[in-house]
Every structure is written in C-alpha cells, then in structure tokens.
Amino acid sequence: MVMHELGLLTAVVEAILQAADTASASKVNEVSLKVGTLSGAVPEALYGAWPIATDRTICEDAQLRLNVIPATVYCSKCRQNVTIDEFFALLCPVCATPTGQLATGREFEIEWVEWDCPDTVGAPAAGTDTGSMLATTNTSKLD
Ligand SMILES: [Zn+2]
Numbered sequence: 001m002v003m004h005e006l007g008l009l010t011a012v013v014e015a016i017l018q019a020a021d022t023a024s025a026s027k028v029n030e031v032s033l034k035v036g037t038l039s040g041a042v043p044e045a046l047y048g049a050w051p052i053a054t055d056r057t058i059c060e061d062a063q064l065r066l067n068v069i070p071a072t073v074y075c076s077k078c079r080q081n082v083t084i085d086e087f088f089a090l091l092c093p094v095c096a097t098p099t100g101q102l103a104t105g106r107e108f109e110i111e112w113v114e115w116d117c118p119d120t121v122g123a124p125a126a127g128t129d130t131g132s133m134l135a136t137t138n139t140s141k142l143d
Contacts, residue, residue, distance in 0.1 A: 005045040008108060009053035016059060016113055025115035027058050032065040032112050038105035043068060058115075071105025 012033065020028060035041050043066050050064045072081040075092035081103045082092055091098055 005041055006049040006053055008041055009046065009049050012110060013053050013057060013059050015110065017057060019113070020058060020115055023115070023117060025058070025117050027116040028062040028113060029116065030063045030065065030114040031059065031110070032067060034067050034069055034107040034109050034111045036069040036071065036105040036107035038071045038102070039108040041108055067111055069104050069107045072103045073099045074101040074103045075099050076101075 012031070016028060016031065019025075033046070035043060035046065046066060047064060051060070054060045054062060070083050071085075072083050073090055073092065074081050075095065075097055076099065077095050077097045078092060082094055084090070084093055084105075089098075090100055090102065
C-alpha cells in the first residue's frame with residue numbers, strides 16, 4: 001500500500017538524521033518536502049508512511065509538510081511554462097502543441113527542516129557533583 005512512499009521517506013529520514021547529527025541537533029520538529037505531481041509519490045500515502053519511517057528516530061515527533069508542485073511543460077510555440085493536468089499527455093493545454101519538455105512536476109526533495117540545537121553539548125557544569133563518575137571513569141584531573 002504505502003511501500004513506495006515508505007522507501008522514499010526512509011531515504012529522506014536518513015539524510016535528515018545525518019545532517020542533524022553533524023549539527024548536533026537533538027530533536028527534529030518539522031520537515032517540509034517538495035513533491036511534484038508527477039514524482040510518483042502520493043501525498044496521502046506520504047502522510048500515512050511518515051510515522052513508520054520516523055519511528056524511534058529524533059524525527060518521530062516531527063510534523064510533515066508537503067509542498068505540492070504542479071506539473072508544467074515548456075511550450076516553444078507559446079514561449080512559456082504552462083501547467084498540465086497530471087493525467088494528460090505532454091501537450092500544451094493552450095495551443096495543443098506536443099512538448100516533451102517537462103519543466104516541473106518530478107520534484108521529490110527536502111525543502112527545509114527545523115530542529116532543536118542545544119546551546120551546550122555534553123560538558124557538565126562546574127561544581128556538579130561528579131564523585132561517582134570520577135570513581136568509575138578515572139577523570140581524576142577534574143578539580
Ligand atoms: Zn502552447
């Protein structure tokens with residue numbers, strides 16, 4: 001049912017996790033994807049597969065937003081990009097000239113991602129009682 005979309009989203013989540021790791025992000029809040037109407041991905045199925053693709057990752061509570069891009073072709077006779085219906089052939093809807101020049105509609109890409117980045121990572125504040133840690137980790141240079 002949503003296997004195709006799940007595969008696409010798994011790749012998206014992997015890319016986000018890699019970038020989030022580099023940025024030391026702790027939690028992803030929102031993800032926006034560009035989805036062309038001819039990309040082969042169905043928005044409803046993407047929404048359905050999102051919780052599965054993000055399960056047990058820092059993306060699991062992130063909200064998915066889809067920016068659906070209509071399919072357009074470039075017509076050399078009209079000299080402009082014109083929107084076509086996704087189910088129609090590659091014809092200019094204005095003058096009916098056949099065109100193979102799909103301008104937009106095949107997009108499937110990450111538009112933007114919003115995440116939380118902690119200001120300080122790791123280091124315990126000075127004065128923190130690290131007695132039991134010192135005993136086991138042997139960081140005896142700490143004052
Ligand atoms: Zn035309």
